């Protein structure tokens with residue numbers, strides 16, 4: 001198991017869907033039009049939300065290769081693919097591959113891909129992973145969506161926010177199983193690595209705005225931040241507990257809004 005629970009992935013899905021940059025998807029669609037068949041590889045598929053968002057917008061026929069190291073999530077993704085169609089109403093072909101993308105040689109999953117896509121994965125991986133991706137995906141389009149970039153905000157503001165956010169950023173930049181992670185610098189670093197390998201790269205913000213209309217996501221997000229900050233040990237426990245109590249009370253009263261900065265990236269071969 002990967003530690004990414006089905007309930008967390010389901011909770012974040014509507015916020016992800018609202019945040020994805022439509023302009024980059026339109027450019028991707030245009031770049032992929034006119035092909036006989038699209039071979040698409042989704043790295044770190046989870047329960048399939050990237051496929052749910054992209055498949056109905058892209059031309060077809062489409063074959064998806066869904067890659068993850070969590071067999072339970074892959075099974076859900078495969079099941080959900082049966083109800084999806086491409087832009088023209090044709091069913092997808094989807095197969096799964098159980099694979100540890102942190103192990104050398106992972107890049108053979110990219111063979112013959114027209115599109116390599118990933119959602120909420122790029123900030124977890126290392127610079128080596130992106131260097132391998134850039135070399136092995138030559139000739140394919142690359143779409144990496146919902147990469148955290150470290151921008152965070154709470155409304156209303158609180159004098160401890162910056163200290164909490166700094167500790168959380170430190171946590172985001174930690175090793176996530178791929179070696180030193182790109183974390184909050186992932187969008188920027190991937191863009192320069194891909195440009196150096198001859199891709200034309202565009203980036204666009206894809207931020208979450210989570211308010212009282214999404215109470216479960218709001219509370220889960222807040223709890224996740226508090227737990228992560230506590231793990232770093234960078235904030236005195238008494239201060240963190242006071243901040244957490246204030247923020248939980250605001251969430252309960254329906255007066256808290258959270259913003260999480262993400263970036264979407266589209267890299268097209270020149």
Ligand SMILES: C[S@@+](CC[C@H](N)C(=O)[O-])C[C@H]1O[C@@H](n2cnc3c(N)ncnc32)[C@H](O)[C@@H]1O
Pocket residue numbers: 002003004009043044045046047048049050067068069070073099100101102118119120121124177
């Ligand atoms: C944040 S979740 C995103 C899931 C999905 N793409 C989405 O947007 O809902 C990260 C995904 O990467 C997968 N993952 C993490 N480390 C991995 C590894 N070493 N090899 C393969 N998959 C991995 C996890 O199992 C999880 O499904």
